[in-house]
Amino acid sequence: MCVNCDYRDLLESAGLEPTTNRVRVLEIIGNNQFPLTAADIFTTVERSHSINRVTVYRILELLVDHKLVERLSAGGRAAHYGLAPNDNHAPHHHFFCTRCGRMDCLNPGSLDLSSDRLRKTFSGEIERIEIRVDGVCRNCLKSSVH
Amino acid sequence: MCVNCDYRDLLESAGLEPTTNRVRVLEIIGNNQFPLTAADIFTTVERSHSINRVTVYRILELLVDHKLVERLSAGGRAAHYGLAPNDNHAPHHHFFCTRCGRMDCLNPGSLDLSSDRLRKTFSGEIERIEIRVDGVCRNCLKSSVH
DNA sequence: TGTTGTATGCAAATTAGTTGCATGTCAATT
DNA sequence: AATTGACATGCAACTAATTTGCATACAACA
Numbered sequence: 001m002c003v004n005c006d007y008r009d010l011l012e013s014a015g016l017e018p019t020t021n022r023v024r025v026l027e028i029i030g031n032n033q034f035p036l037t038a039a040d041i042f043t044t045v046e047r048s049h050s051i052n053r054v055t056v057y058r059i060l061e062l063l064v065d066h067k068l069v070e071r072l073s074a075g076g077r078a079a080h081y082g083l084a085p086n087d088n089h090a091p092h093h094h095f096f097c098t099r100c101g102r103m104d105c106l107n108p109g110s111l112d113l114s115s116d117r118l119r120k121t122f123s124g125e126i127e128r129i130e131i132r133v134d135g136v137c138r139n140c141l142k143s144s145v146h
Numbered sequence: 147m148c149v150n151c152d153y154r155d156l157l158e159s160a161g162l163e164p165t166t167n168r169v170r171v172l173e174i175i176g177n178n179q180f181p182l183t184a185a186d187i188f189t190t191v192e193r194s195h196s197i198n199r200v201t202v203y204r205i206l207e208l209l210v211d212h213k214l215v216e217r218l219s220a221g222g223r224a225a226h227y228g229l230a231p232n233d234n235h236a237p238h239h240h241f242f243c244t245r246c247g248r249m250d251c252l253n254p255g256s257l258d259l260s261s262d263r264l265r266k267t268f269s270g271e272i273e274r275i276e277i278r279v280d281g282v283c284r285n286c287l288k289s290s291v292h
Numbered sequence: 293t294g295t296t297g298t299a300t301g302c303a304a305a306t307t308a309g310t311t312g313c314a315t316g317t318c319a320a321t322t
Numbered sequence: 323a324a325t326t327g328a329c330a331t332g333c334a335a336c337t338a339a340t341t342t343g344c345a346t347a348c349a350a351c352a
Contacts, residue, residue, distance in 0.1 A: 074219070095268075134274040137270040138269040223338090
């Protein structure tokens, strides 16, 4: 949840028209405390304003391409989308609960990756490193005890 | 590629019947130097023996559940399957080329992750940590220069 | 011999995402 | 004002990856 982000601004400073659909999609992603699937985002927008599924996918692709949003792969099939690191959002990694299928953000700094050795020796070009912790979330652990 | 693994043995010591289909699937995964998709595995088996697509999926699920094989997520596309760490296979992470869609294994130890801080503070249960490096592989870099 | 469990096959369904093409909208150009 | 072009969106159909339901086959067991 981000009180500091002006999503219209974010779009404009990325060189994108801040259309109502784009602002809505970006707001939903930004105001949520954990990453959402395209389907989640679609139904959330739909609750208040009509929008097409395809439009959501296209907006998500645009936002990812312009690095406003990060596409995260979950253990399952659907990609999840979260706000990309920016002035108000420190980079962080994610947790995926294999029981309930929900993703969560880990505290920035709770994982420490050093990729120096790889960067020195790797012959390709590195664009991004994604770390996903899989397991069972607190809620699911609780509800399995009875 | 593993000369040291007896796949029939691996299956049996996991408590699984070493059926010909299972041995074939596991062999293909184990003999390949990079992780493969279900479709790759299916076509490879098919080249010499008839098998059903669904059987491949079911065997893969079984092998993953019994921790003989690891399911790796590749940026939203098809899952890739590689041999799980065992006596002959040090744990390692993977590279995904966003250009050609191929996965590759990174040298064990080329990435160093310390998860102590997370493990101390995280309230859920951690089962697995997957790290994927995305970028452009050497081959694709080469072929884009002309 | 009958029954039960496990492995596989086949067809159809489902899920997640993509493509092609039509329409609307707005701004710049004639 | 009419014309053009660039986007943004919508709709229908499509594809890819996987899953489900149900049938069969075979082996072990009662």
